[in-house]
Amino acid sequence: MDIVIILSLVTGTFFIFSSSIGILRFPDVYTRLHAITKGSTLGIAGIMIGSFIFLYIEHGIISGKLLLGMVFVLITAPVSGHMISRAAYRSGVKLWDESVKDDYGNALEHAKKLKDH
Amino acid sequence: MNFQIVINIVIAILWMFLSESYTFTTFFVGYMLGIALLFLLQRFIPDAFYLQRVGKILSLIILFIKELLLSNIDIVKLVYKPKLDIEPGIFALPTELKSNWEITLLANLITLTPGTLSIAISEDQSYIYVHAMDIPDVEESINDIKDTFEKAIMEVTR
Numbered sequence: 001m002d003i004v005i006i007l008s009l010v011t012g013t014f015f016i017f018s019s020s021i022g023i024l025r026f027p028d029v030y031t032r033l034h035a036i037t038k039g040s041t042l043g044i045a046g047i048m049i050g051s052f053i054f055l056y057i058e059h060g061i062i063s064g065k066l067l068l069g070m071v072f073v074l075i076t077a078p079v080s081g082h083m084i085s086r087a088a089y090r091s092g093v094k095l096w097d098e099s100v101k102d103d104y105g106n107a108l109e110h111a112k113k114l115k116d117h
Numbered sequence: 118m119n120f121q122i123v124i125n126i127v128i129a130i131l132w133m134f135l136s137e138s139y140t141f142t143t144f145f146v147g148y149m150l151g152i153a154l155l156f157l158l159q160r161f162i163p164d165a166f167y168l169q170r171v172g173k174i175l176s177l178i179i180l181f182i183k184e185l186l187l188s189n190i191d192i193v194k195l196v197y198k199p200k201l202d203i204e205p206g207i208f209a210l211p212t213e214l215k216s217n218w219e220i221t222l223l224a225n226l227i228t229l230t231p232g233t234l235s236i237a238i239s240e241d242q243s244y245i246y247v248h249a250m251d252i253p254d255v256e257e258s259i260n261d262i263k264d265t266f267e268k269a270i271m272e273v274t275r
Contacts, residue, residue, distance in 0.1 A: 015189060022196040030248045031205055034234055035192055041229070042189040074185070078228035078235075085236045085248065101206030104237055104246040111240070 005054050012046025015039050028096040029088045037081035044073045121167045125151040177269045184230045191231035206252040209244045210259055219270055226266050
């Protein structure tokens, strides 16, 4: 059983570690948000599962708080990613130079033109 | 559906009174009996059997977790790639879903799929703007999202 605990803790830390490397390596806000919203969810889930099993085996506690924490991270990570990226776009953060397409910018410009007329 | 759940709970409470023990276990046994009764009598009760819908919700959750695992592995691969050869961009995804609840669910699912991040929703709620890590396979990802997610969400909500 110890092996299972160690494995889930190590995978959890590995995913969080690689998502923070992603924050450093990726070029702009949006690609960095990819790394944060995805990498960290599985990382936190792994750590929570590891500590849940540990508490259950060592102390016989079924900790509902850990499970709840996992569920809420899963629900809130995409929402916060959406809000941060939209706020960034609306406040004028540019896409990376090598980005190939920007439909949202075109749509916003189109709406602005319609308003001016 | 609500009517069937109420009937099920009433059967469970009846079972508790009949067996004169007021514990959670008895309630659970009564609930299981209620499910069996509802299943046998589903022809005489309005609406479809409600556990079918519960099953669809469960399959949506399983889909969610599967996509989450895949996207995590995907992003880790990208992080450790020595050379960053990606072509990011924002594309518009047309959606047929109407209600706020459905669109929220779809946007969250998109964010957790490999390589995509929902950025905004158009004023008339007919487009979701999605930031993708690698634009060249956009056509493919549009079809993927349309096929798997919209269908699963529609099955649950309609």
